[in-house]
Amino acid sequence: MRKVFLLLFLIPVLGLAQKPNVVIVLTDDQGYGDLACHGNPWIRTPTMDMLHRQSVRFTNFHSGTTCAPTRASLMTSKNSNKVGAWHTIIGREYLRAEETTMADHFRAAGYKTAIFGKWHLGDNYPFRPQDRGFDEVLVHGGGGVAQTPDYWNNDYFNDTYFHNGKPQKYKGYCTDVWFREAGKFVQKNKRKPFLCYIALNAPHGPYHVAPEYSKPYADNPKIPNANFYGMITNADEQMGLFIEKLKKAGVYENTIFIFMSDNGTAAGVKFDKEGNVTQGFNAGMRATKGSQYEGGHRVPFFLHWPAQKLPARDVNGLTSMLDVLPTLLDLCKIEPIKSAEFDGISLASAILNNETLGPERILITDTQREAFLVEGKMSAVMQGTWRLINGKELYDLSSDPGQRANIAEAQQEKVQELKNAYKPWWQDISQHGDEFNRVIVGDKKQRVVGLTAHDFFALDENPAWNQDMIRLAKGGNGPWKVKVAQTGRYRVSLRRYPLESKLALDAAAPVPPAEPGADPYPVGKKLNLRSAKLIVGTEVIELPIKAGSQSVDFVVELPAGDGVIQSLFIDDAGNEYGAFYAYITKLR
Numbered sequence: 337m338r339k340v341f342l343l344l345f346l347i348p349v350l351g352l353a354q355k356p357n358v359v360i361v362l363t364d365d366q367g368y369g370d371l372a373c374h375g376n377p378w379i380r381t382p383t384m385d386m387l388h389r390q391s392v393r394f395t396n397f398h399s400g401t402t403c404a405p406t407r408a409s410l411m412t413s414k415n416s417n418k419v420g421a422w423h424t425i426i427g428r429e430y431l432r433a434e435e436t437t438m439a440d441h442f443r444a445a446g447y448k449t450a451i452f453g454k455w456h457l458g459d460n461y462p463f464r465p466q467d468r469g470f471d472e473v474l475v476h477g478g479g480g481v482a483q484t485p486d487y488w489n490n491d492y493f494n495d496t497y498f499h500n501g502k503p504q505k506y507k508g509y510c511t512d513v514w515f516r517e518a519g520k521f522v523q524k525n526k527r528k529p530f531l532c533y534i535a536l537n538a539p540h541g542p543y544h545v546a547p548e549y550s551k552p553y554a555d556n557p558k559i560p561n562a563n564f565y566g567m568i569t570n571a572d573e574q575m576g577l578f579i580e581k582l583k584k585a586g587v588y589e590n591t592i593f594i595f596m597s598d599n600g601t602a603a604g605v606k607f608d609k610e611g612n613v614t615q616g617f618n619a620g621m622r623a624t625k626g627s628q629y630e631g632g633h634r635v636p637f638f639l640h641w642p643a644q645k646l647p648a649r650d651v652n653g654l655t656s657m658l659d660v661l662p663t664l665l666d667l668c669k670i671e672p673i674k675s676a677e678f679d680g681i682s683l684a685s686a687i688l689n690n691e692t693l694g695p696e697r698i699l700i701t702d703t704q705r706e707a708f709l710v711e712g713k714m715s716a717v718m719q720g721t722w723r724l725i726n727g728k729e730l731y732d733l734s735s736d737p738g739q740r741a742n743i744a745e746a747q748q749e750k751v752q753e754l755k756n757a758y759k760p761w762w763q764d765i766s767q768h769g770d771e772f773n774r775v776i777v778g779d780k781k782q783r784v785v786g787l788t789a790h791d792f793f794a795l796d797e798n799p800a801w802n803q804d805m806i807r808l809a810k811g812g813n814g815p816w817k818v819k820v821a822q823t824g825r826y827r828v829s830l831r832r833y834p835l836e837s838k839l840a841l842d843a844a845a846p847v848p849p850a851e852p853g854a855d856p857y858p859v860g861k862k863l864n865l866r867s868a869k870l871i872v873g874t875e876v877i878e879l880p881i882k883a884g885s886q887s888v889d890f891v892v893e894l895p896a897g898d899g900v901i902q903s904l905f906i907d908d909a910g911n912e913y914g915a916f917y918a919y920i921t922k923l924r
Contacts, residue, residue, distance in 0.1 A: 354528075354529055354590065355445070355446075355447070355529040355668050355669065355670075356529065356590050356591060356592050356641065356643070356667065356668055357522075357529055357530050357531075357532070357587055357590060357591040357592070358442070358447075358530070358531045358532070358591070358592045358594070358664055358668065359532045359534065359582070359591055359592070359593045359594065360410075360531075360532070360533050360534065360535075360594045360596070360660075361534045361536070361575055361593075361594065361595045361596070362407075362410070362454075362533070362534070362535045362536065362596055362597065362598055363536050363538065363539065363568070363571055363595075363596075363597045363598070364403065364454060364480075364535070364536055364537050364538060364539065364540040364597070364598055365403075365539055365540045365541075365597070365598070365599065365601065365602035365603070365625055366539055366568055366571075366597040366601065366604075366635075366636075367597065367599075367600045367601025367602075367604050367605070367618065367619075367624065367625070367631065367635070368597075368600070368601075368618075368619050368621065368631075368634050368635055368636055369601060369604060369605065369616075369617045369618040369619035369621070369631075370539075370565075370568055370597075370601050370604040370617075371384050371385070371388070371636060372384070372385050373385040373388035373389070374388075374619050374636065375617065375619060376604075376617040376619075377617065378553065378556060378558065378559055378565070378617070379553075379565050379568060379569065379617075380552065380569050380572070381568060381569065381572045382572065382576070383572045383573070383575045383576035383579070384572050384575070384595065384636075384638075386576075387593070387595050387638045387640055388636075388638055389648060390640055390648050391595075391638035391639055391640040391646075391648055392638070392639045392640075392646055392648070392649060392651060392686075392687050393636075393637070393638050393648070393649070393650050393651065394637040394638075394639075394650075394651045394653075394655045394683075395650050395651065395652050396634070396652055396653060396654050396655060397596070397634070397635060397636070397637035397655045397656060397657075398633045398634055398635070398654075398655070398656040398657070398699060398701060398718065399596070399597065399598055399599050399633050399635045399656070399657050399701075400416055400598070400599060400633065400657070400701060401599050401600070401625065401626050401627060401628065401632040401633050401701060401702075401703045401714075402424055402598075402599055402625065402626055402703065402705070403424050403454075403456050403479050403540070403598055403599065404416070404421045404423065404424045404429035404456045404457060404479065405417075405421055405422055405704075406598040406599060406657055407421070407454075407455070407456055407457055407535070407598065408420075408421035408431050408457060409656075409657045409658050409679075409680075410438070410657045410660055410661070411431065411435075411437040411438050411439070411457070411468070411661070412431070412435045412436065412437060412438075412661070413658050413659070413660070413661040413662055413676075413678035413679055413680040414435065414658070414677070414678070414679045415658070415679050415700075415761075415764075415765045417702070417704060417709055417765040417766065417769070418679075418764065418765040418766075418767065418768065419431055419432045419435050419768075420432045420768060420771070420773045421457060422704035422705070422706070422709065423704065423705050423706070424456070424479050424705070424801075425479070425790055425791065425798065425799060425801045426707065426791060426792060426793050426794055426798075426799065426814070427772065427773065427775075427791040427792075427793055427816070427817055428706075428707070429456060429457060429458070429479070430457060430458040430463045430773035430775075431457040431458060431463060431468070431773070432768065432773050433462040433463065433467075433773065436672075436673050436675060436676045437468045437469045438469070438531070438533075438660075438661050438664070439451075439465070439468055439469025439470045439531065439533075440468065440469035440673060441469075441661070441665060441670060441672055441673055441676070442469070442531040442668075442670065443469050443471065444673055445529075445668070445670040445671075446528070446529065447528075447529045447530055447531050448471055448472070448521075448525045448528055448529070448530045448531070449469055449470050449471050449472070449530070449531045449533075450470060450471060450472035450473070450474075450518070450521045450530065450531070450532050450533065451465045451470045451472070451473055451474070451475060451533045451534075451535060452474050452475070452514040452515075452517055452518045452521075452532075452533070452534050452535070453474075453475060453476070453510075453514040453534055453535040453536050453537055454475065454476065454479070454480070454535045454536065454537045454540075455473075455475045455535070456478065456479045456480075458773070458775075459477050459478065459485045459786075459788075460775040460776075460782060460785050460786070460787070461775070461776050461779060461781045461782035461785070462776055462781070463773070463775070464501065464782075466500060466501055467781070470533075472500070472521055473498070473499065473500050473501070474497055474498070474499050474500075474513075474514070474517050475497060475498055476490065476495070476497050476498070476510070476537060477498065478788075478790050478801070479540075479801075480537050480540050480541070480542075480802075481495065481510055481537050481542075482542060482802060482803050482804075483790060483801055483802045483803065484788045484789055484790040484800055484801055484802055484803060484805070484806060484916065485786075485788045485790050485791075486803070487503055487834075487836065488803070488833065488834045488836050488837040489803075489837075489848045489857070491542075491544060491848075491850065491851060491854045491857075492509060492510045492542075492544040492545070492851075492854060493508075493509055493510075493544070493851035493853075493854060494506070494507055494508065494851070495510060495513075496836075497513070503836070509545070509546060509570065510537060510538065511536055511537075511538045511567070511570055511571050511574050512570075512574055514534055514535075514536060514574075515534065515574040515575065515577065515578045518532055518534050518578060519577075519578055519581040522581060522582060522585050522587065523581070523585050526585040526586060526587050529668075534578075536571055538567040538568070538570070538571050539564050539565075539567035539568050539571070539602070539603070540602065541602065541603070542854075542855060543561060543563035543564050543567065543603065544563070544567075544851075544853055544854040544855065545563050545566040545567045545570055545853050546566075546570070546851075546852065546853045547852055547853050549566035549567070549569050549570045549853075550562040550563045550565070550566030550853065551566075552566075552569075553565040553566060557615075558615055558616070559615065559616065560603060560604065560605060560606045560615040560616045561603040561604070561616075563853070564602070564603040564604060565604070575595075579593070588642060589642045589643045590642075590643045591641070591642075592639065592640075592641045592664065592667060592668075593639070593640045593641070594637070594638070594639050594640075594660070595636065595637075595638045595640075596635060596636060596637045596638070596657075596660075597635040597636055598635070599625045599626070599632065599633060599635065600621075600623065600624045600625045600626075600627065600631045600632040600633060600634070600635070601616075601618065601624050601625060601631070602624065602625045604616045604617065604618065604624075605617060605618040605624060605631075611738070611740065618631050620737045620738055621634060621737065621738065621739075622738050622739040622740070626703055626705075627703065627714075628701070628702060628703055628714040628715055628716040628725055628726065629716070629723075629725065629739055630716075630723065630733065630737070630739060632703070633701050633716070637655070639687060641667075641687075644688065646687065646688070647690075649690070651683075651686050651687075651693065652693075653686070653692065653693025653694070653695070653697070654693065654695075654697050654699055654718055654719070654720060655683060655693065656680065656699050656701075657680075658678070658679045658680030658681075658699075659680040659681055659682070659683050660680070661678065661680065662678045662680050662681060662682040663680075663682045663683040663684055663687070665682070666682040666684035667684050667687070667688075681697075695719070695720040696719070696720075697719065697720075698717065698718065698719045698754070698757045699717075699718045699719075700715065700716065700717050700718070700757070700758060700761050701715070701716050701718070702714050702715040702716065707793065707795050708769060708770065709765075709766050709769035711762055711766070712726065712727055712758075712762075714726065715727065715758065717754040717755070717757055717758050719753075719754060719757075721733040721734040722750060722754065723739065724744075724750075724751060724754040724755065724758075725739075727755055727758065728744060729742045729744055730742060730743050730744040730747050730750060730751050730754075731743065772793075772817040772898075773817075774817045774818050774819040774898060775787065775791075775816065775817075775818050775819070776818070776819045776820075776821050777818050777819070777820055777821065777826070777894070777920045777922070778820050778821040778822045778824065778826065778894070778896075778920075778922040779821040779822075783921065783922070784919055784920070784921050785919070785920045785921075786834070786835070786917065786918070786919050787816050787818075787901075787917070787918045787919075787920065788834075788916065788917055788918075789801070789805075789806070789811060789813075789914055789915075789916040789917070791816060792811075792812065792813055792814035792815070792816065792914055793814040793815050793816070793817055794811070794812035794813060794814035794914075795812075795814060796812055797811065797812030798811060798812060799811045799812050799813070799814065799914070800914075800916055803857065804857060804858055806832075806833065806845070806916050807844075807845045807857060807858055807859070807860040807861065808858060808860070808861050809832075809861045809863055809913055811914070812914075813902070813903075813904070813912070813913065813914035814902070814914070815871070815900045815901060815902040816900070816901045816902070816918070817898075817900060818898075818899050818900070818901055818920075819897065819898050819899070820894045820895060820896050820897060820898075820899050821896065822896055822922065823893075823894065823895050823896040824893070824894065824922055824923070824924055825891060825892070825893055825894075825922075825923045825924050826891070826892055826893075826894050826920055826921065826922050826923060827889055827890070827891050827919075827920070827921045827923055828870055828889070828890045828891075828892060828901070828918060828919075828920050829887040829888070829889045829890075829918065829919040829920075829921075830868050830870065830887060830888045830889075830890070830903050830905070830915035830917075830918050831886060831887045831915060831916070831917040831918070831919070832863070832865075832905065832913075832915065832916055832917070833845065833886075833916070833917065834917050835917070835919065838886065839886065840883075840884050840885060840886055841863070841865050841881055841885055841886065841887070841888070841905070842862060842863055842864060842865055842881075842883060842884070843860070843862065844859065844860035844861055844862040845857070845860030846860065847859055847860075863905070863907050863913070864907050864908045864909075865881045865905050865906065865907050865908075866880065866881055866906060866907060866908050867879065867880050867881055867905075867906045868881055868888040868903070868904065868905050868906070868915065869903065869904040869906070870890045870892065870901070870902075870903060871900075871901070871902040871903070871904070872892055872894065872899070872900075872901055873899060873900060875892075877890055877892065881905070887919075888915075891923065901918070901920075902914075903915035903918060
């Protein structure tokens, strides 16, 4: 009896000594102004507002300007251009295989690691989250639900997602699923430290949400997109339910809880030609997602850690997603993996000791979205309240938060100072700009590799990156950049539709029933295809297409090393299309 009593007595003591848990909630396309606590007079975000009241709030915090770049920097504390993720498609969203991720660091320190939702840094080996340090993985494909790499016919409701690499059907709305399954992970791992990364695909388009969430906004002419607001309100509700699960599991107090977004708003505001807001709210900022102006990359960042009794307050110094990883490692007292190098800094002293961040720090972000990096393209050099845009326009946000008055002519010295900072930054981040992050085929870690049009290296026209485009047979073509692990014989199956669809090459994809709150898919286009070509290096192989067949299967010898594979479907009028899906399997 005495031994039992001592064990029971020691359990809470051991719990206090446990390293803190970490939860990161990352919303998708929610801007700084898409929260009530930031002054939006219409949107309902009570959980986010509560976190705002209770958290250390970084008010001058910056992301990338689009999805994958922010995620790459968040995971590595390196500029996204440096690690290969400067686009969202064409294979330029893959995170370099050589990089060490946040999950790698935490798993090496004994944490259980999990991701729920959107990864968007590669769907094949060696880029999948399960290849990058995550023990538990539940994600959709590509950069959003209903994109080309995602499971066929997903529409945010009752979808099939990828659980540890295998498709599995889930009941409910996507955001509800991510938080629900994250809650199960927490309950299962509550006696050990964990890193739980909840990366929502909401409120990214397509703007699907149950009518009960969009209805409160539907009749307000000042709101530009009722569904967009409804998706945020739903995410807010689910985050609140998840926080209650943390409390019920007994881990709330010792959990570092971070809330942030990945870029500026996508659908929360509209402007006229003069830059005046006509609908929505943008917290006084210029521009939106994808822009080098402030509205493209200034985002909310709240950090809450009840066990430390941190006073809620604003931290106004210049910070970014690059700082999250080194900060968390310091707060959790984790030694980084020795090979890791960071572009960000630790904010631990600002969080724990209220240390002031110096005004001299310079940060740089840009929007590339190109096949190859372009020096100077859509750049913002930031220092304190100064913003140098494209190396030409200068703004002082302290007197001009809307970036309307270009004062470069009157402040030539400051312009030159910030331009001088850009030069070494560019030399650093562009060092791998001519390289390709290649999907590996023929490795036992992924026996069947599924390539999609989303990652055609298409130069002239965006490829078919979503399932609407697949149905309509739209989008540019280009090669896939691959690395063959082993010389041998391979089967390459070219398809118009994914394996799970079971559709023939010449079929017009039927329209599945749409849930309330979801737009239906378009009626598919029938193609009268007569032949298929596979181009491997300089070799071109052509095979006829049989009516009603689901694929054209090629058997080819592939040498080990870097390679290029391209596909063509040709119809009876001579029109050419890329094969939107290809499955590669090593035979011997």
